[in-house]
Amino acid sequence: MLRRADFWKEESEAPLLRLNRSFLPSDEILQKIEDNAEDDFVTNFDHVRIIRLDAERTFVNIKQRTTLMHVLSFLQNEFNSYHQAMSYVAGFLLLTNSPTKVIEKMRQLHQNVLIDYWTEEPVAFATDAYVFDYLLADYYPDIHQHLSKHFILPETYTQKWFTTLCVGVLPFKALFQFFDTFVTNASSTSTNIFLFQFALSLTKHIREGLLQTKNVAVMYQYLRLDSSIPQFDAKLDELAVSIVDKAKDYDLSSYDFVKLREKAYNEKLRSRLEAAKRSHDERKVSITSSSSDHESEEEEEAQPITMKTLVNRMENLHIE
Template identity: 30%
Template structure:
């Protein structure tokens, strides 16, 4: 490209992003022209709105499964831009009930994890700093953290201004339609739902369920990639955006539908393995990039997988009933575990011999 064309493109990024800042939550720009009154991007603008984004983030871990869906140094297409405009509306993030406490986060352990996750996600120090700042804003909601939150936050920061990204995250962790309780270091809500998923697989794919049981592969060991991380780092971006849209539209029910679809799509390969092939089984269930590269089956595999998930028939009432049953089972398991821990602690205390009790 000529220097004039490159300068024009950069100007287009700045113009369209600044012009839309007052109109709504969209990050990046479409290919349409814009005549902004402001020419400086806010520090809270979406990362993709910056003309130098690709110079800074080419090869960033977050983009490893982009597969050229977001085209480097090009504005978003009009069609994608219109899709993204709907995301906040789909989950209710365009409402007024998306405020968060202003206290931020001063938990030193959490801040260290935020830093590590930001470094694992973006290459640019400025982007890492902004990701940490956003995670600090969301922290008061749960006063806890799971890496899956970092995954979702980073994707939203590509696409939306910071305030909109926070609003979407708050809806996901507050609204019962989505996944409250998932973003904790020990997410009981997720473990319960992983147990529900296992029940659904036992019903619909008994041979796969039997294999996983004999292999001692528990669902919470791998299903977090779909349930908590929303398939970020799992699906190529074209399919990922379809996945996220379906989740925002349907809520938690879509996660169960997707889990059923992924087992259906991989059952043939899974049933070739023996219970001793634990690592191979997990590679399949996690859609490991070595087995399922971006161009697997010419890329159709992933888009078809999400489409099949949308078509799965699953009654919400069944999931809610199973949630209640598995929630009770989980609570009982945790109660027994606490009792065992208390008994072991008591035995340990009984075995302590103090110096004044020792024989001379």
């Protein structure tokens, strides 16, 4: 997209470019674009409402929105699922890749690295959020205790790091570096371990300010590197680049992530999911025995309380 003749005229105010901070257009980035020409990728799928809305939240011009909608609709059909984070990652990748290349990269991430992250019921993501919680307790127990004391649960702040791959969190200078490092590591290891390294690096970099505040809203601002934090705005690019650079310093090879994920699911999620299922089953029984006059209304209210519902009810979880 960056090579489209009117891209900057049309997209200078695009939500996706909010954290560009004058990094693009960059000759260095343009030279890395492998696709000499964009393919005319179209699909025959009807674009569902959420995909149309996500395209509007990403680009300004109908041309860029349409390209993104075609890509997302194709992926939704192939994955048989959709998650809002897909629009963030695909939108960013479209800046420097053809639609066909973006689909290929998204497919590789979905199948080999972010397995079951981009689903309507992201239990895999929630599990990894608690795996990070264990790592945080090991490395920085003071931060872990501080967040726990204020009931800030890991799935309420790691989503912006893990499922959207920091699109909307990191300024573009650091974001391009993050993607280069993450994709390189993921290609060689087929794991998402770099996400945990990055998360530890980020929490270390914001440690001092985070521990000094007792305001929950401000804590979330620190966790998403919000430029409204005065000390962030002037040096946000420098801070973010340092976070990405230092991530590789965390050697997590001694951890058994298979066992950590089993532990996280069994200790943190299993009982919640089972309780949600019991609640849903009980409500279904209640609906069955209720009068037919109210049946349709109550059925609508009694949708399953699944991990998606539980996660979405957490404070600040919805991606904006």
